[in-house]
Amino acid sequence: MTNTLQTKTLAAAIQKRRSIRKLSHSPAISREKVEEIVQLALNAPSAFNMQSGRVVVLMGENHEKLWDIVKETLRPLVPADAFGDTEARLEGFRNGAGTVLFFENQATVEKYQEMAPLYKDQFPGWSLQGSGMLQYAVWLSLSAQGLGASLQHYNPLIDEQVKQQWDIPGDWTLTAQIPFGRPEESPAKRTFLPYEEVVKWH
Numbered sequence: 001m002t003n004t005l006q007t008k009t010l011a012a013a014i015q016k017r018r019s020i021r022k023l024s025h026s027p028a029i030s031r032e033k034v035e036e037i038v039q040l041a042l043n044a045p046s047a048f049n050m051q052s053g054r055v056v057v058l059m060g061e062n063h064e065k066l067w068d069i070v071k072e073t074l075r076p077l078v079p080a081d082a083f084g085d086t087e088a089r090l091e092g093f094r095n096g097a098g099t100v101l102f103f104e105n106q107a108t109v110e111k112y113q114e115m116a117p118l119y120k121d122q123f124p125g126w127s128l129q130g131s132g133m134l135q136y137a138v139w140l141s142l143s144a145q146g147l148g149a150s151l152q153h154y155n156p157l158i159d160e161q162v163k164q165q166w167d168i169p170g171d172w173t174l175t176a177q178i179p180f181g182r183p184e185e186s187p188a189k190r191t192f193l194p195y196e197e198v199v200k201w202h
């Protein structure tokens with residue numbers, strides 16, 4: 001697929017990516033644009049180039065259905081007096097344009113464990129690290145297009161319902177959800193640890 005996305009400089013894209021949890025879906029965001037963003041993000045690396053990451057993009061009614069599932073799953077689990085806040089938070093995602101669901105194909109992970117038995121115990125961790133890289137690439141690409149997004153983890157609470165609703169193969173495990181849309185909030189102030197505490201030079 002030829003990519004027609006306008007990209008900011010790398011520095012601006014990295015600095016401007018923030019968690020945006022209040023979203024809207026107007027003006028509409030086309031499927032083609034989201035497809036280009038996801039396609040670009042698939043350049044993210046994976047251990048042994050095993051490409052165990054799988055992505056399901058929900059837009060429109062399917063996206064809304066996901067956040068209805070999350071709400072009804074949480075309702076009996078969250079104390080009644082705190083549920084208003086939960087509902088408001090979920091509404092911020094549901095009002096968006098879509099959600100990218102990230103999975104890891106366990107059949108791929110097992111295949112590579114057999115192919116490279118010396119590293120067998122590393123593969124589950126590498127699988128999650130690869131998923132994280134893919135998530136970051138999608139988040140960064142969405143943000144670089146001026147869209148708002150955040151990284152959510154309602155797995156494993158919602159796994160079974162998601163599998164049934166969207167006919168997800170049995171060996172795919174849900175790792176994360178990125179709801180996206182038009183940004184409707186300014187990001188909260190973010191603080192950083194002192195550089196010297198984080199980075200050592202020799």
Ligand SMILES: Cc1cc2nc3c(=O)[nH]c(=O)nc-3n(C[C@H](O)[C@H](O)[C@H](O)COP(=O)(O)O)c2cc1C
Nearest residue numbers: 017018019020021132150151152153154187188190
């Ligand atoms: C591995 C990981 C897991 C996260 N899980 C969640 C989550 O479940 N819900 C959420 O709202 N934010 C989640 N976040 C977002 C972080 O809270 C956020 O990125 C961090 O506070 C820095 O803020 P920023 O994204 O605005 O730069 C997660 C981030 C990472 C890297």
